Amino acid sequence: MKGGWLKIYALAYLLFLYAPIALLPVFAFNDGTIIAFPLRGFTLEWFAELGRIEALHGAVLNSLVIAVSTAVLATVLGICAARSAARYDYPGKRGVMGFIMLPLVLPEIIVAVSLLVVLLQLGLSLGAWSVILGHVLICTPFSIAILNSAFQNLDRSLEEAAVDLGETPWSTFRLITLPLVMPGIISSLLISFTISLDEFIIAFFLTGAEPTLPVYLWGQLRFPQKIPVVMALGTILVALSILLLTTAEYFRRRGVARAGGKDTGGFL
Amino acid sequence: MTRPIIQLQDVQKYFGDYHALRGINAEIAEGEFFSLLGPSGCGKTTLLRVIAGFEDVSAGRVLIDGKPMEGVPANRRPTNMVFQSYAIFPHLSVAGNVGFGLRRAGLTADEMGRRVDEALEMVGLAGFGRRAAHALSGGQRQRVALARALILKPRVLLLDEPLSALDKKLREQMQVELIKLQRQVGITFILVTHDQEEALVMSDRIAVMFDGEIAQMDDPEILYRRPKSRRVADFIGVMNFLPAEVLSETGDRIEIEVAGLGRAEISADQAPRGGGGQAPSVGFRPETLTILYEGQQANHREARAVVEEVVYYGDMTYYDVRLQGTEKPVRLSMRNVFGREVLPIGTETRIAWSPGALVLFR
Amino acid sequence: MRLAQKIGRMRRTDAASGILLVSPTALYAILLLAAPLATIFAFSFWTQDYLTIDRSWTLANYRTAISEPIYGQLMLRSLWISGAVTASTVVLAFPIAYFVSFHVPPARKSLWIFLITIPFWTSYLIRVFLWKVILGYNGVLNSTLLGLGIIDAPLTFILYNANAVVITLAHAFAPFAILPIFVALEKIDRALLEASRDLGETRVTTFLRVTLPLAMPGVVAAVLIVFIPTIGDYVTPRLVGGPDGLMIANMIQTQFLQLNNAPMGATLAVLAMFIVTLVALIFVGLNRRFLRRQQ
Numbered sequence: 047m048k049g050g051w052l053k054i055y056a057l058a059y060l061l062f063l064y065a066p067i068a069l070l071p072v073f074a075f076n077d078g079t080i081i082a083f084p085l086r087g088f089t090l091e092w093f094a095e096l097g098r099i100e101a102l103h104g105a106v107l108n109s110l111v112i113a114v115s116t117a118v119l120a121t122v123l124g125i126c127a128a129r130s131a132a133r134y135d136y137p138g139k140r141g142v143m144g145f146i147m148l149p150l151v152l153p154e155i156i157v158a159v160s161l162l163v164v165l166l167q168l169g170l171s172l173g174a175w176s177v178i179l180g181h182v183l184i185c186t187p188f189s190i191a192i193l194n195s196a197f198q199n200l201d202r203s204l205e206e207a208a209v210d211l212g213e214t215p216w217s218t219f220r221l222i223t224l225p226l227v228m229p230g231i232i233s234s235l236l237i238s239f240t241i242s243l244d245e246f247i248i249a250f251f252l253t254g255a256e257p258t259l260p261v262y263l264w265g266q267l268r269f270p271q272k273i274p275v276v277m278a279l280g281t282i283l284v285a286l287s288i289l290l291l292t293t294a295e296y297f298r299r300r301g302v303a304r305a306g307g308k309d310t311g312g313f314l
Numbered sequence: 315m316t317r318p319i320i321q322l323q324d325v326q327k328y329f330g331d332y333h334a335l336r337g338i339n340a341e342i343a344e345g346e347f348f349s350l351l352g353p354s355g356c357g358k359t360t361l362l363r364v365i366a367g368f369e370d371v372s373a374g375r376v377l378i379d380g381k382p383m384e385g386v387p388a389n390r391r392p393t394n395m396v397f398q399s400y401a402i403f404p405h406l407s408v409a410g411n412v413g414f415g416l417r418r419a420g421l422t423a424d425e426m427g428r429r430v431d432e433a434l435e436m437v438g439l440a441g442f443g444r445r446a447a448h449a450l451s452g453g454q455r456q457r458v459a460l461a462r463a464l465i466l467k468p469r470v471l472l473l474d475e476p477l478s479a480l481d482k483k484l485r486e487q488m489q490v491e492l493i494k495l496q497r498q499v500g501i502t503f504i505l506v507t508h509d510q511e512e513a514l515v516m517s518d519r520i521a522v523m524f525d526g527e528i529a530q531m532d533d534p535e536i537l538y539r540r541p542k543s544r545r546v547a548d549f550i551g552v553m554n555f556l557p558a559e560v561l562s563e564t565g566d567r568i569e570i571e572v573a574g575l576g577r578a579e580i581s582a583d584q585a586p587r588g589g590g591g592q593a594p595s596v597g598f599r600p601e602t603l604t605i606l607y608e609g610q611q612a613n614h615r616e617a618r619a620v621v622e623e624v625v626y627y628g629d630m631t632y633y634d635v636r637l638q639g640t641e642k643p644v645r646l647s648m649r650n651v652f653g654r655e656v657l658p659i660g661t662e663t664r665i666a667w668s669p670g671a672l673v674l675f676r
Numbered sequence: 677m678r679l680a681q682k683i684g685r686m687r688r689t690d691a692a693s694g695i696l697l698v699s700p701t702a703l704y705a706i707l708l709l710a711a712p713l714a715t716i717f718a719f720s721f722w723t724q725d726y727l728t729i730d731r732s733w734t735l736a737n738y739r740t741a742i743s744e745p746i747y748g749q750l751m752l753r754s755l756w757i758s759g760a761v762t763a764s765t766v767v768l769a770f771p772i773a774y775f776v777s778f779h780v781p782p783a784r785k786s787l788w789i790f791l792i793t794i795p796f797w798t799s800y801l802i803r804v805f806l807w808k809v810i811l812g813y814n815g816v817l818n819s820t821l822l823g824l825g826i827i828d829a830p831l832t833f834i835l836y837n838a839n840a841v842v843i844t845l846a847h848a849f850a851p852f853a854i855l856p857i858f859v860a861l862e863k864i865d866r867a868l869l870e871a872s873r874d875l876g877e878t879r880v881t882t883f884l885r886v887t888l889p890l891a892m893p894g895v896v897a898a899v900l901i902v903f904i905p906t907i908g909d910y911v912t913p914r915l916v917g918g919p920d921g922l923m924i925a926n927m928i929q930t931q932f933l934q935l936n937n938a939p940m941g942a943t944l945a946v947l948a949m950f951i952v953t954l955v956a957l958i959f960v961g962l963n964r965r966f967l968r969r970q971q
């Protein structure tokens with residue numbers, strides 16, 4: 047069969063990709079404090095435990111606030127940049143866009159320490175807001191990447207047709223542009239939310255007294271007896287991420303289909 | 315001519331350094347079916363977009379209904395457009411598309427529904443209102459685009475190559491429908507096309523554009539019979555050219571000597587001005603030459619020729635024949651009527667022609 | 677009045693609208709990226725004087741960074757690990773990208789790409805930690821191999837060293853490598869491959885002479901997009917690296933948060949970025965030359 051060996055390789059590779067997260071639920075439901083085989087038995091204890099940890103709840107709430115704010119801000123900034131890139135030409139466009147996209151390849155630790163230094167120099171105290179600043183910076187390029195294709199697939203004559211039929215530029219944006227790129231916007235919100243919820247390094251450097259969820263987790267990883275609880279938490283997080291991503295992907299595809307474009311696949 | 319609805323006064327348009335419109339002057343009458351015809355890149359779309367208000371003029375003026383349009387944005391001009399891609403809003407239903415422009419009219423839902431139904435009926439899409447726009451065929455999309463633009467009763471309807479995306483049969487059918495529709499609504503139509511046949515069939519008047527300029531503006535028949543330059547003549551239909559010499563000019567009579575045809579006298583209106591500087595030549599259309607079969611007599615003049623190439627089209631046959639004493643063959647067309655044989659290559663034959671069909675370019 | 681008119685006209689030109697629209701985002705990037713990067717750069721020339729910062733310009737930090745072996749060692753190791761991660765990730769990723777692009781039916785492609793990207797979006801921290809679980813002394817891998825009787829004693833060379841870091845990072849960055857290569861392969865006109873076969877090339881030589889050179893831009897993008905961020909990775913070396921697997925980012929963190937020597941940390945960060953950029957440029961240059969020679 048054509049590509050037979052390649053297919054076997056590809057399936058093995060998928061196994062390699064999924065092996066770690068496949069283990070999460072295995073140990074999350076395992077009735078033993080040591081994370082190793084053989085398994086002991088089934089328990090929901092670790093999930094129940096999650097409900098009793100006050101510090102965790104604070105961290106979750108903190109992370110949610112940060113992730114929602116980040117998603118909204120990054121998407122708004124992403125809309126501005128993607129729209130301007132898809133629709134207009136101006137001198138230095140490539141340079142400006144390249145710079146905005148830079149955090150995509152910049153090591154996160156560099157973003158983290160440079161922001162930290164500036165904030166401390168300015169004498170500002172750290173908190174959720176400083177984490178949001180950093181997260182918006184790294185999420186905006188992803189948002190732009192998603193929205194770019196949404197805005198580029200938009201046939202310009204659709205907007206002109208609306209103006210021609212008597213709408214102002216602003217009502218055209220509201221009635222035509224926005225509905226047509228809405229799937230992209232939703233997908234950008236979800237992706238930014240997911241990235242922010244997950245991000246550790248920047249949060250680690252820029253968080254104040256109240257940790258975010260990953261920072262809290264990081265603290266727990268040092269205590270072996272806490273690991274099963276972490277596994278339970280991880281299971282929930284992974285399930286949540288997959289749900290969010292599937293939704294994002296659904297909207298992205300619907301956007302492509304609606305604009306009549308061809309699906310090129312993938313978020314990046 | 316009735317009152318002009320559109321006046322273009324020395325309209326210029328630059329894109330950066332590129333001079334896309336080089337001084338367009340035209341007046342288009344109320345109720346006229348006017349076409350902009352020209353090769354790709356000559357500025358037809360640009361001119362249409364200038365009228366619609368999507369592009370600012372670099373210099374010159376556009377007046378609609380006597381009012382200067384400077385500073386009037388597209389949404390406040392009494393024009394509507396049918397886009398080349400149709401620009402059907404994919405997230406709205408057919409009715410949503412057609413009724414789009416009525417949003418600001420402050421109509422009741424009933425009234426709006428009635429207007430939309432009327433418009434759909436007018437373009438032959440009665441009952442299609444609830445369909446999703448993206449599920450339409452090419453011809454249907456084009457009708458929706460028409461209905462959507464006409465529902466606002468614009469003073470001028472602008473159409474940018476509205477038929478170019480359709481296949482030949484459908485295109486010809488839509489041409490006829492468009493003409494009927496225009497007569498019915500009485501709105502001025504300005505049609506952009508690069509298809510000369512389409513322009514000839516549909517228009518009251520045609521402006522032929524080259525390189526951002528109007529080369530000739532006339533009704534279809536004059537444009538075809540009396541093109542002002544070789545370039546226009548070449549662009550519209552087929553035209554044969556033969557070298558010629560002007561012997562004398564008296565009043566409105568011109569005496570010329572044409573290679574292969576001999577001496578002829580033509581009237582001054584057969585010798586348009588503005589060809590510019592080339593060696594004089596004479597042009598004539600293929601159908602103005604006729605092969606004389608045995609026993610037939612010429613009504614006008616006769617010449618001798620040899621058949622060099624035969625192209626059979628079913629209803630017509632095109633012959634490339636070489637006139638005595640010329641270097642290049644000329645093309646003539648004959649209708650294939652019953653009982654008339656197709657001549658083989660190499661046949662020597664007599665040709666009938668008429669001085670009245672000649673155009674002198676100089 | 678005149679000014680208002682002028683601005684009004686400006687607003688209508690395309691360039692002005694574009695700049696106006698991009699400016700919030702650009703401004704954000706300038707304030708929160710360019711300015712901080714510039715600050716870090718400035719810091720690298722200052723020194724820490726107990727609790728205050730001595731702002732006289734000096735190259736002292738750079739001298740320390742070069743003379744003290746620990747920094748050079750960490751930097752070299754980081755480069756080495758990043759290089760190994762990049763090489764293994766890209767080499768392992770290419771066949772996947774090729775498979776999805778050439779052997780998966782078009783309708784199923786985006787499903788495959790989606791499947792490949794999903795693990796990338798799930799909690800990074802937990803994923804890295806899970807590798808510790810898999811690779812550990814009593815880990816999943818060892819207990820499975822022991823159970824199957826393939827080995828007698830647990831393998832120890834796979835945790836708390838550079839190997840573990842390479843495996844974990846190669847896993848984490850897999851989608852980053854697959855996607856650019858996939859995009860490049862997708863762009864190849866399939867008729868080119870048929871033309872090559874038609875001109876007498878075999879399947880293999882067609883791959884070498886047509887497919888690979890055309891996929892090269894994707895491979896280069898994959899290399900850069902994996903290499904650059906891995907140099908700065910902090911979590912993986914800390915969790916699975918052990919003392920021999922620590923990288924430059926861990927030292928930067930230590931300087932900033934534990935030793936409270938921000939200028940030294942800044943110097944290391946600047947050096948790391950400088951070296952990464954240099955390596956990346958050299959790589960891109962070599963690749964260009966290679967492709968030109970191919971022609």
Ligand SMILES: Nc1ncnc2c1ncn2[C@@H]1O[C@H](COP(=O)(O)OP(=O)(O)OP(=O)(O)O)[C@@H](O)[C@H]1O
Pocket residue numbers: 329332334352353354355356357358359360361508
């Ligand atoms: N926005 C623009 N910026 C720069 N140049 C443009 C722009 N729009 C049109 N042009 C140029 O102006 C010239 C005329 O373009 P236009 O679209 O009016 O041609 P056209 O006659 O409609 O051709 P076609 O038959 O191909 O549609 C072309 O050379 C085109 O490249």
Ligand SMILES: [Mg+2]
Pocket residue numbers: 358359360
């Ligand atoms: Mg055009």
